[in-house]
Amino acid sequence: MIQADSLTKYFGPIKAVDGVSFKVGKGEVLGFLGPNGAGKSTTMKTLCGFLTPTAGTASICGFDIVQNPIEAKQHLGYLPEGAPAYADMTPRSYLGFIAGIRGLSGGARAERIEKTVELANIASVYDQPIETLSKGFKRRVGLAQALLDDPDVLVLDEPTDGLDPNQKHEVRKLIREMAPKKAIIISTHLLEEVTAVCSRAIIIASGRVVADGTPEEMEARSRHHNAVTLKIDKDSEAAAAEALRGLDEVANVQPRGGGVLIVYPKDGRSIIATVNDLARSQKWPVEEVYAERGHLDEVFREITQTAA
Amino acid sequence: MSNIWTIFKRELRGYFATPVAYVFLVVFLAVAGALTYFVGNFFGREQADLQAFFVFHPWLYLFLVPAISMRLWAEERKSGTIELLFTLPISLPQAVIGKFLAAWAFAGVALALTFPIWMVVNELGDPDNGAILAGYVGSFLMAGGYLAIGACFSAWTKNQVIAFVVSAAVCLIFTLSGTQFVLTFLSGWVPQTIADTIASLSFLTHFNAISKGVIEVRDLVFFGSMIVLFLIANSIVLDLEKAE
Numbered sequence: 001m002i003q004a005d006s007l008t009k010y011f012g013p014i015k016a017v018d019g020v021s022f023k024v025g026k027g028e029v030l031g032f033l034g035p036n037g038a039g040k041s042t043t044m045k046t047l048c049g050f051l052t053p054t055a056g057t058a059s060i061c062g063f064d065i066v067q068n069p070i071e072a073k074q075h076l077g078y079l080p081e082g083a084p085a086y087a088d089m090t091p092r093s094y095l096g097f098i099a100g101i102r103g104l105s106g107g108a109r110a111e112r113i114e115k116t117v118e119l120a121n122i123a124s125v126y127d128q129p130i131e132t133l134s135k136g137f138k139r140r141v142g143l144a145q146a147l148l149d150d151p152d153v154l155v156l157d158e159p160t161d162g163l164d165p166n167q168k169h170e171v172r173k174l175i176r177e178m179a180p181k182k183a184i185i186i187s188t189h190l191l192e193e194v195t196a197v198c199s200r201a202i203i204i205a206s207g208r209v210v211a212d213g214t215p216e217e218m219e220a221r222s223r224h225h226n227a228v229t230l231k232i233d234k235d236s237e238a239a240a241a242e243a244l245r246g247l248d249e250v251a252n253v254q255p256r257g258g259g260v261l262i263v264y265p266k267d268g269r270s271i272i273a274t275v276n277d278l279a280r281s282q283k284w285p286v287e288e289v290y291a292e293r294g295h296l297d298e299v300f301r302e303i304t305q306t307a308a
Numbered sequence: 309m310s311n312i313w314t315i316f317k318r319e320l321r322g323y324f325a326t327p328v329a330y331v332f333l334v335v336f337l338a339v340a341g342a343l344t345y346f347v348g349n350f351f352g353r354e355q356a357d358l359q360a361f362f363v364f365h366p367w368l369y370l371f372l373v374p375a376i377s378m379r380l381w382a383e384e385r386k387s388g389t390i391e392l393l394f395t396l397p398i399s400l401p402q403a404v405i406g407k408f409l410a411a412w413a414f415a416g417v418a419l420a421l422t423f424p425i426w427m428v429v430n431e432l433g434d435p436d437n438g439a440i441l442a443g444y445v446g447s448f449l450m451a452g453g454y455l456a457i458g459a460c461f462s463a464w465t466k467n468q469v470i471a472f473v474v475s476a477a478v479c480l481i482f483t484l485s486g487t488q489f490v491l492t493f494l495s496g497w498v499p500q501t502i503a504d505t506i507a508s509l510s511f512l513t514h515f516n517a518i519s520k521g522v523i524e525v526r527d528l529v530f531f532g533s534m535i536v537l538f539l540i541a542n543s544i545v546l547d548l549e550k551a552e
Contacts, residue, residue, distance in 0.1 A: 012552075050391050069399075070399060071397075073395060073396060078392075078395045080395070082388055084388030084389045085389065085392070086322065086387075086389055087387065088326055089318075093321070097314060097317075097318045100311075100314035100317075101396045101397065102396075102397070
């Protein structure tokens with residue numbers, strides 16, 4: 001439902017977005033990851049028709065954002081970076097304005113507004129000027145604006161920025177609940193958010209897509225993927241490290257002191273069962289043993305730093 | 309059409325949501341009144357017309373109209389709401405026209421609130437109310453012209469002060485071009501046709517023609533085309549910024 005083909009955007013001589021292509025289908029939540037200034041927001045602005053692409057195309061629900069902007073935007077709910085809103089309005093008048101532009105009227109209008117106010121949880125500030133609201137409420141008013149017409153496509157630029165952990169949780173829950181019926185793109189620099197809500201992630205660095213896959217696939221690229229952490233009796237530590245190094249599937253063992261050993265597998269294989277068996281047969285007093293999923297932040301750092 | 313109306317309503321309400329609107333109305337009415345009574349010698353003339361009132365309007369608008377128009381786009385750009393506006397399913401002309409009409413309606417409200425002076429002149433004498441109406445129509449059209457210029461320059465910048473200063477300067481050019489001072493200055497070294505063209509672009513010339521009570525098609529066409537021209541320029545400026 002969202003398609004970008006070699007989307008490119010120059011600001012003067014600076015290439016902000018450089019040939020970015022991706023597709024997002026119904027039911028997918030795509031996470032845009034990248035360091036600040038990597039081109040996440042510019043990609044979103046171009047995708048949503050605020051900026052005209054220098055080259056390449058983007059379409060929403062089959063409507064080209066440059067050729068048929070009105071039709072494309074009718075299917076689009078967009079939360080711009082920083083959730084800008086008319087400061088002198090109240091959420092009530094603001095949503096009324098958006099409903100007017102979206103062509104909602106009568107019963108449908110009242111129903112959608114009521115539903116959205118409930119979803120975004122802004123009933124308590126409904127009649128306060130937006131400029132007097134806290135950052136969290138402003139963000140939620142912006143979210144309400146994007147959700148108002150129940151669009152097929154949602155593009156949310158840092159939807160949880162400035163929210164407290166409870167509010168973050170609420171917004172993520174909301175995104176997950178809406179996901180089956182929509183195509184959603186969110187940008188974030190919070191890696192935990194990607195694992196929490198995204199079905200796919202794209203890492204952007206210097207305007208280019210440098211990685212594209214599920215959060216699990218990304219984690220699998222980590223050195224820590226499937227690494228086993230073993231905590232045993234301090235005295236058995238040295239002997240255990242030696243024995244573990246002897247295993248075929250083990251690439252390396254790192255003692256961390258205090259009886260903690262980190263066992264790195266060869267080629268990201270799953271080795272927890274093997275390690276467990278060895279521990280049992282050697283009768284090491286195991287206090288703790290678990291496998292790592294991989295560190296997304298490590299992958300992120302590695303990918304974005306080599307690309308930049 | 310309904311999108312223009314929606315934008316119009318929001319924008320007009322925006323004027324009255326802040327004290328700026330009321331400050332503006334008070335200043336406009338006070339200055340308009342003061343100029344009419346003290347400089348225009350409204351009572352001393354002992355004539356039952358509003359010439360002493362209308363004659364100052366071009367000069368009054370020169371500074372007050374850019375104050376209305378400066379926020380139109382500059383504020384949207386500064387607060388980032390322009391990004392919201394242009395990712396909603398509306399066309400650029402709809403936004404440009406809706407916002408302009410709101411500013412124009414606000415100027416209309418300010419102008420309409422000068423009605424006491426019309427009551428006074430009707431109380432004291434027996435004026436030609438047709439001519440007075442023509443004066444109001446001319447003044448309103450002129451305000452529209454200045455506003456369109458101001459809207460265009462407001463789209464250039466996110467700084468309202470710059471928008472104000474540049475708009476006022478351009479408005480000044482379009483006003484002064486019809487004064488005797490400029491025409492004298494031009495005569496002799498500029499071909500007559502060019503001097504005439506410059507003079508014909510003056511808001512002053514066209515407004516004076518209408519405010520004398522004669523609404524001529526060419527004066528209406530002049531203000532109409534000024535408004536259309538600068539609103540098109542306004543759209544082009546906004547469109548260029550998208551491509552920038």
